[in-house]
Amino acid sequence: MDKHVLTKRNIGISAHIDAGKTTLSERILFFTRKIHVMHEVKGRDGVGATMDSMDLERERGITIQSAATNVTWRDHSIDIIDTPGHVDFTIEVERALRVLDGAVLVLCAVGGVQSQTITVDRQLKRYRVPRVAFINKCDRAGADPLRAVQDLRRVLGHDAVLLQLPIGIEDRFAGVVDLVTMRALYFEGTDGDTVREAPIPEELREQAAACRHEMIDRASLHCDDLAEAYLGDSATEEHIRRAIRKGTISTGLTPVLLGAAGRNKGVQPLLDAIVDYLPDPSQVHNVAQAVSDGHEVELVADPDLPAVALAFKLEEGRYGQLSYLRVYQGTIRKGDELTNVRTGATCRVGRLIRMHADSMEDITSGSCGDIVALFGIDCISGDTFVAGDQGLTMSGMHVPRPVISLAVKALDKKSADNMTKALHRFAKEDPTFKTYVDPESGQTIVSGMGELHLEVYLERTRREYGVRLEVGRPQVAYRETVSQAAAFDYTHRKQTGGAGQYARVCGTLEPWAQAEYEFVDAVRGGAIPREYVPSCDKGFRACLERGSLIGFPVVNVRVTVDDGNWHPVDSSDLAFQTAAIAAFRQAYDRARPIVLEPMMRVSVEGPVEFQGNVLGSLNQRRGLIVSTNESGTSMRVDAEVPLAEMFGYSTTLRTLTQGRAEFTMEFLRYSRVPEQLAEELKEQFAERRRP
Numbered sequence: 001m002d003k004h005v006l007t008k009r010n011i012g013i014s015a016h017i018d019a020g021k022t023t024l025s026e027r028i029l030f031f032t033r034k035i036h037v038m039h040e041v042k043g044r045d046g047v048g049a050t051m052d053s054m055d056l057e058r059e060r061g062i063t064i065q066s067a068a069t070n071v072t073w074r075d076h077s078i079d080i081i082d083t084p085g086h087v088d089f090t091i092e093v094e095r096a097l098r099v100l101d102g103a104v105l106v107l108c109a110v111g112g113v114q115s116q117t118i119t120v121d122r123q124l125k126r127y128r129v130p131r132v133a134f135i136n137k138c139d140r141a142g143a144d145p146l147r148a149v150q151d152l153r154r155v156l157g158h159d160a161v162l163l164q165l166p167i168g169i170e171d172r173f174a175g176v177v178d179l180v181t182m183r184a185l186y187f188e189g190t191d192g193d194t195v196r197e198a199p200i201p202e203e204l205r206e207q208a209a210a211c212r213h214e215m216i217d218r219a220s221l222h223c224d225d226l227a228e229a230y231l232g233d234s235a236t237e238e239h240i241r242r243a244i245r246k247g248t249i250s251t252g253l254t255p256v257l258l259g260a261a262g263r264n265k266g267v268q269p270l271l272d273a274i275v276d277y278l279p280d281p282s283q284v285h286n287v288a289q290a291v292s293d294g295h296e297v298e299l300v301a302d303p304d305l306p307a308v309a310l311a312f313k314l315e316e317g318r319y320g321q322l323s324y325l326r327v328y329q330g331t332i333r334k335g336d337e338l339t340n341v342r343t344g345a346t347c348r349v350g351r352l353i354r355m356h357a358d359s360m361e362d363i364t365s366g367s368c369g370d371i372v373a374l375f376g377i378d379c380i381s382g383d384t385f386v387a388g389d390q391g392l393t394m395s396g397m398h399v400p401r402p403v404i405s406l407a408v409k410a411l412d413k414k415s416a417d418n419m420t421k422a423l424h425r426f427a428k429e430d431p432t433f434k435t436y437v438d439p440e441s442g443q444t445i446v447s448g449m450g451e452l453h454l455e456v457y458l459e460r461t462r463r464e465y466g467v468r469l470e471v472g473r474p475q476v477a478y479r480e481t482v483s484q485a486a487a488f489d490y491t492h493r494k495q496t497g498g499a500g501q502y503a504r505v506c507g508t509l510e511p512w513a514q515a516e517y518e519f520v521d522a523v524r525g526g527a528i529p530r531e532y533v534p535s536c537d538k539g540f541r542a543c544l545e546r547g548s549l550i551g552f553p554v555v556n557v558r559v560t561v562d563d564g565n566w567h568p569v570d571s572s573d574l575a576f577q578t579a580a581i582a583a584f585r586q587a588y589d590r591a592r593p594i595v596l597e598p599m600m601r602v603s604v605e606g607p608v609e610f611q612g613n614v615l616g617s618l619n620q621r622r623g624l625i626v627s628t629n630e631s632g633t634s635m636r637v638d639a640e641v642p643l644a645e646m647f648g649y650s651t652t653l654r655t656l657t658q659g660r661a662e663f664t665m666e667f668l669r670y671s672r673v674p675e676q677l678a679e680e681l682k683e684q685f686a687e688r689r690r691p
Contacts, residue, residue: 115603192264222247407472539580606661
C-alpha cells in the first residue's frame with residue numbers, strides 16, 4: 001500500500017454550539033506548527049480564530065461556513081474540516097461528513113450530550129463515520145467528564161471507552177492519566193506545548209487500574225488477540241492500541257479523551273489518538289455506481305488507478321468559483337483532464353489548491369484521501385469527476401428542505417441587480433438556501449433552515465454586494481395533503497378544426513404517508529396506450545407544485561390510474577397531461593384537503609431555576625413537552641413546537657432567563673394545522689388572489 005495513503009487522515013470536528021470546536025481547531029493548528037500565535041473566538045484579541053475567517057463569524061463568535069486546513073503530526077498528513085454547531089447551517093456538517101473518513105466529536109464537560117450533539121451524532125451514523133470523543137472544558141465550574149461518558153452511552157448508544165482520567169477537576173484540572181501507558185501527563189510551558197510524563201498520583205492509582213481493566217475489557221470485544229494476551233498477562237500497549245483502532249474503525253467503539261482546549265491541555269494526546277485510532281483512506285469502504293446499469297463499483301485508495309473525485313462544496317473565491325473535491329481513487333495533477341459525469345463536459349485542471357481557512361497553498365497533485373480545491377471548473381455540489389471514460393458516479397448528500405421563507409425587496413436599481421447576483425450565488429453554494437420570484441405577488445422570496453440562516457445570508461448580501469434591501473415578515477413553508485381517498489373520471493375534449501385533443505383518465509387520489517408522491521400504473525387492456533401513461537404522471541406532478549387550498553405544495557399523496565380512453569388521431573402527450581391536471585383538481589376537492597405545518601424539535605438549555613418560565617413559554621406556543629432533564633444546576637427541555645410559533649423566541653427566551661439560556665431548533669416533521677388556523681390561512685390566500 002502507498003505510504004501517502006497509510007499516513008493520511010481526514011477528519012471533521014463536530015459538536016454542539018459553544019462546546020469548543022473552533023478553539024480546539026486553533027490549538028491543533030498551533031501544536032502542529034501550522035500557525036505560530038493562537039487567537040481567540042469572537043475576536044476578543046482583535047484578530048479572531050484562524051478557522052473563522054468571515055467577519056460575521058468573528059463578530060458573532062459562531063462558525064457559519066465549514067473551513068478546511070491541512071496539518072502534519074507524527075509524519076501523518078491530516079486534513080481537518082471545522083464545522084458549524086448551529087443547526088441552521090446543518091448542510092455544512094452534512095457535506096463535510098459525506099467526504100470525511102473520521103471525526104472528533106467534542107462534548108462539553110459541563111453540558112455533556114446536548115441537543116445539537118444528538119443531531120451531529122445522527123449525521124455521523126448516517127455516513128458511518130468512525131469517531132473519537134473529546135470531552136472539553138474540564139476546567140469549568142460544574143465539569144463532570146465521567147457523567148459525559150455516561151451520556152455518550154445512555155443517550156447516544158455509544159460503546160464509549162475512557163482512555164484517560166482527569167487529574168483534578170474544575171479550576172484544579174492539571175492533566176490526565178493515560179490509561180494505555182499508565183502514566184500521568186501534564187501540559188506545561190507558556191502555551192502548554194511541553195508534555196511532561198510522570199508517575200500516576202497515589203490517590204488515582206486504584207481508580208486508574210479499575211478503568212484500565214474496563215477499557216481493555218471493552219476493547220477486547222473487538223479483537224481476539226487482545227483478549228488472549230490479556231488473559232495470558234502479556235497484553236502490551238501495541239495490543240491495546242490495535243484493538244481500540246479496530247473497534248473504532250468498525251464504529252463499534254468510541255475512544256474518549258479529556259482536556260481543556262482553552263487552557264491548552266489535552267490537545268497533543270488527541271492528535272495522537274487521531275493518528276492511532278482513526279482510519280486511513282484504504283480502511284474506508286467507498287463505492288460508486290456505474291452510470292450504465294447502476295451496479296456498485298468499489299473504489300480503491302490506490303494513487304495509480306484512474307482518478308475519481310467528488311465535488312462536495314462550492315465557494316465564490318477571489319478568482320471565480322472555487323470547487324472543493326475529495327479524491328477517492330487515483331491522483332489529480334495539474335494539467336490533467338477530468339470529466340464531469342453529470343454533464344459529460346471535460347475540463348483541464350489549471351490551478352490546484354490546498355486550503356488553510358481563507359488562504360491557499362498551490363500544490364501540483366492531490367492523491368487518495370486528499371481534500372483539494374480547483375478554480376474554473378463548472379459544477380454543482382455533488383458532481384463526480386473522473387479521469388477518462390469510467391462512467392462512475394457517487395451518491396450525493398442528504399439535503400434537508402427549507403422550512404422558513406422571507407420576502408426581500410431591493411430599494412434601488414443598482415441594489416436590485418446586485419441582490420440577484422448575491423442570492424443566485426448563495427443558492428448555488430448552499431443547497432438548503434433557495435430563492436425564487438413568487439408568480440402571484442412578484443416578490444423575491446428566500447427560503448432557508450431558520451431565522452439565523454436567512455439573517456446571515458441577507459447580512460452578507462448587504463456587506464459583500466452593497467445591497468440596500470428591506471425584509472418582509474417570515475413565511476412558514478406550509479404543505480397541503482388529502483385526508484381521504486377520492487375517485488376521478490375526467491374526459492378532455494377540444495375540437496378547433498383539424499386534429500383535436502382527446503383523453504380520458506380514471507383512477508383514485510388517496511393519502512400516502514410513505515412518500516411525498518407516488519404514481520401507480522394500474523391500466524389494463526390498453527385503455528391508455530403505454531406511451532401516454534408517463535404523460536399522465538407528468539400532469540399529476542405539475543399539480544403538486546401548488547395546491548388549491550392555500551397555494552402551497554401538495555405532499556403525501558398517491559395517484560392510481562386504472563382506466564381511461566384514447567383516440568387514434570386526437571390523443572397526444574399534451575391531451576393526457578391536460579386531462580391528468582383536470583382529473584387531479586376534480587378529485588382534490590373531494591378528498592378533503594388539509595393544511596400541514598412544519599413541526600420543530602426544540603431544545604432549551606439553561607439554569608434549572610428558569611425551568612418553569614421555559615415550560616410556560618413553550619406551552620403558550622402550542623408546544624408539546626417531550627422531556628425535561630436536570631443535571632446539577634442545569635436543565636434541558638425538549639419539545640415539539642410549530643415553526644409558526646417560534647418567530648422571535650430568542651428575544652423572549654433572553655427576557656425570561658436573564659440571557660442565561662439558549663435554544664436550538666431543527667425540523668422534525670409536518671403535522672396537521674388546527675382548524676381555526678387553517679381557516680385563517682385559507683382566507684389570507686383568498687385575499688391575495690382577489691384582483
